[in-house]
Amino acid sequence: MGELKLRIIGAGGHGILLAGSIIGTASILSGRDAVMTVAYSPAQRGGWSRADVIVSDERIDFPIFDNPDVLIATTQETYDLEVDNVVQEGYVIYEKDLVTPRNVPYIKQVPIPAFETAIKLGFRISANMVILGFANELLKILPHDAMINGIKARVKRKLDINVKAYESGVMLARGVEP
């Protein structure tokens, strides 16, 4: 796998930081290294939050990056803010119902109906888990078991439905209707 720089950004309440910490935890629990830095918009309410995560097979020298290999954006505002920062040949995963993508050359852009899927599961706020499952299956970031362990280590309430949401994301990435 080498080293992957992942930027997850969305509205406050979308579970951005939890998603980032699950990948980070999954990475270290499976013997890899990981680091996460977080940033928020200045607004106290209605602002965005951002998790920058690096996962690596080797020890990470420098925890900060400007250009992600993979961008996950759950709102139009955060998509617009970050889409031009993605590296060439990089990936963008965006929330299908909230983001209208722009044409950006040299990057791959993939929609995900994360909220729609989570609402069908009866637990709207598990959309972040749907995205995690989708991104990890699509990009093969970490082994499936490692991610499940990461979720178990981080999610304190409603673990079952969160795992189910994650697995729905995995199925979406495989082109299967969950």
Next chain:
Amino acid sequence: MSERISLLRAEEALLRPGVYFMQGNIAAAEAALLAGCRFFAGYPITPSNEIAEHMSRRLPQVGGYFIQFEDEIASVIALSGAAYAGVKSMTATSGPGFSLMQEGIGMAAMIEAPIVIINVQRGGPSTGLPTLVGQGDIMQAKWGSHGDYEIVAYLPSSVQEMFDLTIQAFNTAWAYRVPVIVLTDQRVGQMIEKLNVPDYNEIPIVGRRVPEEPPEEFLPFNSKYLIPPMAFAGEGYRFHVTTLTHDERGYPSTSHKVSTKLVTRLIRKIRDNEKAIGRYDSVSTDDADLVIVAYGITSRSALKAVKEARREGLKVGLFRPITAWPFPYWGLKEAVDRGADILVVEINMGQMVRVVREHFANIVNIHSMTWAPGEVPRPHDILMKIKEVYER
């Protein structure tokens, strides 16, 4: 460790050995609890707040006490009181709060109270950049209070070091009876990274040196010791503590002889032990023509720059001080003897470079890469400077 502290130690409530994905500030708080800290006094300030918040929740669980004071001056002074009552104590703050604490740091140095202060540096001067990184408190950590005294300051560069060096800070504070500062920065304090908590028996814990004399013969500042044993209040030892210049009994004195004895000892207890206290790490310095000196988050960027420079065939190494004070100058001596240039990279307008110059000016070329607070120089920025210096 005193009976009093061991009574408060509640092992089952401490962070268990294992691997965690944890924030630096929280790792420092948990490390303090493991080191035996049972009193936190503080006043909220970004970007150190996670430490106080975490301690306010965790201290009651381990039999300790948390007090939010009216300001930083009261907070730091309360630490000395707690130490004299036999309780390991600490606070956490950032630039503006650290400025207010200088009075109490000088006081702790004078009365030889072992206290720990975590300063999560942000951009300055003044209230500056509350949420963004800075490394501008290097000089203040050493020279912030008036008069002649010594402190120890550690420079963590990872979450693991936030943990390890906070424990070390308590051990050094209690071994030498000095204020110890964990001089971290916003980036290291607030990043989330891998933390390995070792088995408890692998974590050395240092307590006070207990007085040997019977209470009636006890001198609290007995100059036959470089670091006098410490009696706690209420143990039956007769002693007096004053911030005025004091004799071996602790009573104020204006005698020059007393002043000489006291101030010399306050200085000597650190200077005579600088090599036991001072620490550094170095990477690829053995054959380096140019040695980068960088610490905290900047050392992480410099490490990447050094690796890239090596790939390009430039003989560059990294020297990372783990203690700012005492500055581990002896770790640079071999490179200096070889005639290597030195480049100090720091998020300030050139503070540690002054210390490097103090030791090695006129012997080798010493260069400074300054950087305004708010951002961390990227590996690319440092690499450009390396090339500029290297090709000169």
